[in-house]
Amino acid sequence: MATVEINGKEFEIDEDGFLLDYNNFSDEWVEYVRQQEGIDELTDEHTKVVTILQDYYEKNGIAPMVRVLSKLTKFKLKHIYELFPSGPGKGACKMAGLPKPTGCV
Amino acid sequence: MAKHKTPLLDQLESGPWPSFVSDLKHQAEVRAKNEEGIEFQIPQDCVEDLLGVLELSYKHGRTHWKHGGIVGVFGYGGGVIGRYCDQPALFPGVEHFHTMRVSQPAGKYYTTEYLRNIMKLWDLRGSGVTNMHGSTGDIILLGTTTPQLEEIFYELTHNLNQDLGGSGSNLRTPADCLGSSRCEYACYDSQALCHFLTNEYQDELHRPAFPYKFKFKFDACPNGCVASIARSDMSFIGTWKDDIQIDQDAVNKYVENDSAYPSNAGAHKNRDWGPFDIQKEVINLCPTGCMSFENKQLTIDNANCTRCMHCINTMPRALKPGKEKGCSILCGAKAPILDGAQMGSLLVPFVEVNPDNDYQAITEVIENIWDWWMEEGNNRERLGELIMRQGFQRLLEVTGIKAAPQHVQYPRTNPYIFWKEEEVPGGWERDVEEYRKHHLR
Numbered sequence: 222m223a224t225v226e227i228n229g230k231e232f233e234i235d236e237d238g239f240l241l242d243y244n245n246f247s248d249e250w251v252e253y254v255r256q257q258e259g260i261d262e263l264t265d266e267h268t269k270v271v272t273i274l275q276d277y278y279e280k281n282g283i284a285p286m287v288r289v290l291s292k293l294t295k296f297k298l299k300h301i302y303e304l305f306p307s308g309p310g311k312g313a314c315k316m317a318g319l320p321k322p323t324g325c326v
Numbered sequence: 327m328a329k330h331k332t333p334l335l336d337q338l339e340s341g342p343w344p345s346f347v348s349d350l351k352h353q354a355e356v357r358a359k360n361e362e363g364i365e366f367q368i369p370q371d372c373v374e375d376l377l378g379v380l381e382l383s384y385k386h387g388r389t390h391w392k393h394g395g396i397v398g399v400f401g402y403g404g405g406v407i408g409r410y411c412d413q414p415a416l417f418p419g420v421e422h423f424h425t426m427r428v429s430q431p432a433g434k435y436y437t438t439e440y441l442r443n444i445m446k447l448w449d450l451r452g453s454g455v456t457n458m459h460g461s462t463g464d465i466i467l468l469g470t471t472t473p474q475l476e477e478i479f480y481e482l483t484h485n486l487n488q489d490l491g492g493s494g495s496n497l498r499t500p501a502d503c504l505g506s507s508r509c510e511y512a513c514y515d516s517q518a519l520c521h522f523l524t525n526e527y528q529d530e531l532h533r534p535a536f537p538y539k540f541k542f543k544f545d546a547c548p549n550g551c552v553a554s555i556a557r558s559d560m561s562f563i564g565t566w567k568d569d570i571q572i573d574q575d576a577v578n579k580y581v582e583n584d585s586a587y588p589s590n591a592g593a594h595k596n597r598d599w600g601p602f603d604i605q606k607e608v609i610n611l612c613p614t615g616c617m618s619f620e621n622k623q624l625t626i627d628n629a630n631c632t633r634c635m636h637c638i639n640t641m642p643r644a645l646k647p648g649k650e651k652g653c654s655i656l657c658g659a660k661a662p663i664l665d666g667a668q669m670g671s672l673l674v675p676f677v678e679v680n681p682d683n684d685y686q687a688i689t690e691v692i693e694n695i696w697d698w699w700m701e702e703g704n705n706r707e708r709l710g711e712l713i714m715r716q717g718f719q720r721l722l723e724v725t726g727i728k729a730a731p732q733h734v735q736y737p738r739t740n741p742y743i744f745w746k747e748e749e750v751p752g753g754w755e756r757d758v759e760e761y762r763k764h765h766l767r
Contacts, residue, residue: 236392236395236408236410236422237395237396237397237408239396259400283705286537286705287495287534287535287536288535288537288700288701298533298535299529299533302401302403302533306400306401307398307400307403308398308402308403308533308534309403310396310403310494310534311396311397311398311403315396321394321396322394322396323393323394324394324706
């Protein structure tokens, strides 16, 4: 497994750039993912998605379904792609520090 | 000289069937020689390492790919299947070995120019190894690295006018039989419908928004050459409403064993099954027994024909599907996980296939089903499982289709029958005191 360093802080990540340990999430991590995932500028809306994903994950132990994320954030899927070009899985979940999505993807 | 010894794989080079091992070795050699002077963007020896890791799996009886992999291109939530080797030190050429799904043309008709262009791109930026095609239908480009994904996507879209296929919890790449392009049984233009719906639902295909995967497949007749009834959540199977078209003269040519009229178009020619016997091979095999042949006349009681295709398949020069054509829609096919395998269940017995109004009758059914499943479907629950969980009745309600005998193979045998409150005089609100007035405790 690889390690990345952002602003003096080290993170252990897998090949796809997902954080190995959710507890290591920090602002530096957000900045790292921002650069990786084609996001020019972080807005409150990015933060909102990230916070909601984390709340849901902490409460339920899984990432929410896409439809649930849309309902909680009140963002249409189209808008979530505008915020996170790689989409809710590869983009937003990665930024929130959640584990890598699995299954037949 | 090969990079890895592959004694087990080498055995698969003998025998008459085209050997994938010989082909891979050939590709490894072509890359090693590089006579075209290609500036390979991924390791030149990736195919050799692919053979190496496969040989190791043959030896161990275990896969050597890591779990999962999330890669892709910006704007899409699917289309690329990420994969990493779990022995990167031994096989650096396949440390990254991602698969790209490329949307195929309906019916898989190609020009060599198109295929050459795809391969030119893939030789430069990928392994040069493909799967033609994946089971769902896509052109599969097997093996490249993460940095190449956007490069390939750029060239596919900008130079080849070609998009990715689907993966993830979304509409997967639709596929069809060859349809009317070269089949006289086609009851609708399956390629046109497949192409139209693929374009119509691009958003649903590229950005996963569903509880789970969802597949369309289009068979232009009940023979099911793309197996839609077994391999798609929504299966579109062509059929007809009126009478089978009979050419009596041609029927008699079959009966007379005219050599230009072999039964089943000669499909059983390599064995002597005796002369064609219309009674034995057609009339007696008809599942509804609705046919007869007397005085050189073939009669079909079309009202009792279930359009199984057997007689048409046996005497294609004499019998043709009717003229009033359309398709049936069946729902819910899936593989065993989680609740057991399912084939499609008949939802719409007959619907018109009309390109002039953008297939409105069909898109209406699709969108009603999506509205329901997207709202009610659990995480990773296929449509077939939602139908099992909430009931076929619910599917009929959300699609606004009236229940008909054709919806079942046989009626239920258990008496656990739900009624709606409004259907029952007096409703559900009852007073036990009132009951006690007539029935002492």
